[in-house]
Amino acid sequence: EWLKIGQLSESEKFAEFDQDTLDLMVQEGIRFAIDVVSPTRSESDREGCRIEDGRVKVPKCLHEPYQQSYELGWASMGVSQEYGGMGAPATLVLIVNEAMNGANLGLSMFFGLTSGAADLIDTYGSDSLKQKYVAKMYQGKxxxxxxxxxxxxxxxxxxxxxxxxxxxxxxxxxxxxxxxxxxxxxxxxxxxxxxxxxxxxxxxxxxxxxxxxxxxxxxxxxxxxxxxxxxxxxxxxxxxxxxxxxxxxxxxxxx
Ligand SMILES: Cc1cc2nc3c(=O)[nH]c(=O)nc-3n(C[C@H](O)[C@H](O)[C@H](O)COP(=O)(O)OP(=O)(O)OC[C@H]3O[C@@H](n4cnc5c(N)ncnc54)[C@H](O)[C@@H]3O)c2cc1C
The missing domain is CATH 2.40.110.20 (Butyryl-CoA Dehydrogenase, subunit A; domain 2)
Known part of the structure; x- marks a missing residue:
């Protein structure tokens, strides 16, 4: 309301993100963070990460919310529809990310680091780098x-x-x-x-x-x-x- 993000739908790029849609997405994103991600916070911090056979194993309880975050699109909200994302405006992405960070930073950091590196390759990489890596990174593979x-x-x-x-x-x-x-x-x-x-x-x-x-x-x-x-x-x-x-x-x- 204060940011008047509903006005974004006046631009062609975000035409489908009217105020009602944005409100619903904020509500559902926060609900996902509270219901699905935050119950893993204490358990994942207690279990921690470990190195086994030279590779890192993350706490077991992170796997399910990680998969769901990509399947439901919460981890790739800002990603363009060309790559299978929602193409959501950055303001909306930041609001939902804030909820995910509060729910379990250990998990949400994976989303931030991965989309950051994917954006980098998508913006500056050669066609062959883009083809090999970008879509799989945006999908969480x-x-x-x-x-x-x-x-x-x-x-x-x-x-x-x-x-x-x-x-x-x-x-x-x-x-x-x-x-x-x-x-x-x-x-x-x-x-x-x-x-x-x-x-x-x-x-x-x-x-x-x-x-x-x-x-x-x-x-x-x-x-x-x-x-x-x-x-x-x-x-x-x-x-x-x-x-x-x-x-x-x-x-x-x-x-
Ligand atoms: C949890 C965590 C996650 C991180 N993740 C990443 C990551 O994903 N990738 C990555 O590359 N790095 C990562 N970093 C590293 C982070 O970027 C560095 O810690 C940071 O750049 C500071 O470097 P430093 O720790 O060597 O501290 P230093 O550079 O030694 O600084 C120590 C102190 O001196 C001060 N200082 C330094 N230079 C000056 C100056 N010229 N004038 C005045 N004050 C100065 C600093 O402000 C600081 O208070 C991570 C660090 C942490 C703690």
Missing amino acids: FTGTMCLSEPQAGSDVGAGTTSAESVEDGVYKIKGSKCWISSGDSDLGENVIHAVLARVKGAPDGTKGLSLFVVPHTRVNDDGSLGDWNDVTVVSIEDKLGIHASPTAVLNFGE
Whole structure:
């Protein structure tokens, strides 16, 4: 009411989101967060994440709300209809996300990280990257991360030393260690797609010399099937007060 978001339906893009529709979606989104997601909060924090056979297992109770969030569209509200999302206005997405964050941040962070990485590839990636990753990420089949921080490069992100060496046209070998990587690995999706900052050999120091690479945990073949392990190792996960359901990982690339 205060934001007058009903006025958005005056634009062609959001014509179907009139005030009644928006009210209903806010009501249903909040109901989903309260009824389906929030009952998992304490249990998932108590159980926490663990590393088993080199991969992260999230608390068992997160799997069902994760699937339902994608099936019912709550995790992909802002995604365009071209990719099977609702194409909802950002204001509405933020309201429902706020409810999901309050219900269980350990779960909702997966949605934020994954859609962020998918948006990035959709906006700046080549056609082949888009084709391989974007739809599966928006559907929750693949999760996503952003790998910026390193032990000596937090606020000073330009101090990053992860390197990238060209092996063939458009393909690079990435080598280095990233820390504090939210949703860094899990068994919620079939694959994890990392957006990684690295410095191509010979590039200048500082932020100007950094480039961004798409590094899947498991390689994806041209026909969409999963290929070989891509040399991404989960070294450890942090023990964080009150948010044990979110795997914040140290990841090694290469070696
Ligand atoms: C729960 C959690 C999740 C995270 N998830 C991710 C993720 O998904 N991906 C990722 O890449 N990173 C992630 N991070 C890392 C986060 O981005 C870094 O922690 C952040 O950039 C700060 O870096 P730092 O921890 O090394 O602190 P530092 O950079 O060492 O800063 C320590 C303190 O010094 C202050 N400071 C630093 N530089 C200056 C300056 N020049 N002038 C004045 N004060 C300064 C800072 O404000 C801070 O108070 C996560 C961190 C946490 C805690």
